[in-house]
Amino acid sequence: MPAVVSCPPYTCVESPVGWGVIDALAAITVVWIIFTFLYKGVRGRNVARYPQIHMLIPYPEWDKKLLAEKPAIGAGRAVAAFFKTLFVDVLAMGILRCEYGRSEREVVRTRTAKRAAKLLMVWGFVFAGISTTLAYLMFPHDMIVLDLYHPARIFGMLGGAFMIVGALMWLSVRYKEVSYGGMRWWDLIGADYLPIVILLLGISGFTLQAAILAWAYGWPGAAAFLTVAIHFHAVLVAAFFWLFFWTKADHIVYRIFWRIYDYADKELAGPNTRLPPTTLKPLNRTGKEIQPGY
Numbered sequence: 001m002p003a004v005v006s007c008p009p010y011t012c013v014e015s016p017v018g019w020g021v022i023d024a025l026a027a028i029t030v031v032w033i034i035f036t037f038l039y040k041g042v043r044g045r046n047v048a049r050y051p052q053i054h055m056l057i058p059y060p061e062w063d064k065k066l067l068a069e070k071p072a073i074g075a076g077r078a079v080a081a082f083f084k085t086l087f088v089d090v091l092a093m094g095i096l097r098c099e100y101g102r103s104e105r106e107v108v109r110t111r112t113a114k115r116a117a118k119l120l121m122v123w124g125f126v127f128a129g130i131s132t133t134l135a136y137l138m139f140p141h142d143m144i145v146l147d148l149y150h151p152a153r154i155f156g157m158l159g160g161a162f163m164i165v166g167a168l169m170w171l172s173v174r175y176k177e178v179s180y181g182g183m184r185w186w187d188l189i190g191a192d193y194l195p196i197v198i199l200l201l202g203i204s205g206f207t208l209q210a211a212i213l214a215w216a217y218g219w220p221g222a223a224a225f226l227t228v229a230i231h232f233h234a235v236l237v238a239a240f241f242w243l244f245f246w247t248k249a250d251h252i253v254y255r256i257f258w259r260i261y262d263y264a265d266k267e268l269a270g271p272n273t274r275l276p277p278t279t280l281k282p283l284n285r286t287g288k289e290i291q292p293g294y
Helices: 019-042 051-056 059-069 075-090 104-138 151-177 185-189 193-216 222-246 248-266
Strands: 004-007 010-014 143-145
Touching: 004 143, 010 193, 019 222, 019 248, 075 248, 104 151, 104 193, 151 193, 193 222, 193 248, 222 248
Parallel strands: none
Antiparallel strands: 004 010, 010 143
8 A cells, every 4th residue: 555645735645657757758759749740740731731822822833933932921920920829719719610510500500519619628738738737846756646625636627627528518519410320430530539539538537536546545446446547548648649640630730830820921911921812712623612610
């Protein structure tokens, strides 16, 4: 049985997984994310693939005839566009038009619910990030604070609850309007991959915390429960970060870059703009205007 010790003003227990192992896995994950972003985003031109540019102008012509003759955006304008995107579009979820769905009927019936679901999931991740940061800075080394009123615990529980509720809202709306009967298991890497993984992450996070409390106070079977909970949560965390850029969820990151580029470039209006005129609508092969959404 692990020793529950006092770490005033809280109660602590030794971490079942050494912080050195966690730090090493985190470092490897960051390196992998950078690699996949460079490979899938930069090398694949997804970062610069603003939809209208991609559909209307071939890349060689774009590079030679448009960008080569335009003035540089400038660091100051780019930084301002980044913060505008962060606070106006990302945290307020004005950036992703996924709530428009596949049909006009879906727009009318589910747009508000999907927007609320996305806000909950995004802020769930924000709170989870705050919780992780506070735990790293405030927990004694290789120890875990058990008290639920610790700031890291409070933000973690709020983040987990937001993630679970938001993912359930999204999936419930999708279930009513999209036929899942003919889906194959690999279709989950599409539009539903992200909310499913977020839902499981929230559940596994609460499961892990319950397992740590049971293990700390010596409940029967707690050691086996803790082992299962650690691996359950670790696999889901790895699935989220390591597979992110290999699923359709990667459009979230690319849209952030597109919006930054859009804000910065709109200030160079008229003959200096890098973007096609807004009156030009991207068309598909049938000649119909392409609608936003999945």
